[in-house]
Amino acid sequence: MAATIKRIRPVGRYAVGIDWTDGHESILPHRHLRLACPCNACVAATPEVGPKECEAAFVRAIGAATLFIAWADEHETLFVADELRALCRCAYCVREPNYPISGQ
Numbered sequence: 001m002a003a004t005i006k007r008i009r010p011v012g013r014y015a016v017g018i019d020w021t022d023g024h025e026s027i028l029p030h031r032h033l034r035l036a037c038p039c040n041a042c043v044a045a046t047p048e049v050g051p052k053e054c055e056a057a058f059v060r061a062i063g064a065a066t067l068f069i070a071w072a073d074e075h076e077t078l079f080v081a082d083e084l085r086a087l088c089r090c091a092y093c094v095r096e097p098n099y100p101i102s103g104q
């Protein structure tokens, strides 16, 4: 089963930290998250992303499988856990994206 969100925590002013149920930890910069917004509008045309667009006014996990972000420009983003995990750019994920973490 794919990992889900165990806990989120702020990391400074510009990133959110995700603790995953498989023990992995991700630190995802707000800018990176905004640029990866999977909503129809953002997928259709990558928006201009200035400081306001990258300011997360509100971040909350909805259950274990969804992350909700409300941005300072009033845009809203929903990520499902799989999308979020795919955005992790830690050394481990970048080097071994398909390596199973919990032995299988």
Ligand SMILES: [Zn+2]
Pocket: 037, 038, 039, 040, 041, 042, 043, 075, 076, 077
């Ligand atoms: Zn969007």
Ligand SMILES: [Zn+2]
Pocket: 024, 025, 026, 088, 089, 090, 091, 092, 093, 094
């Ligand atoms: Zn990672």
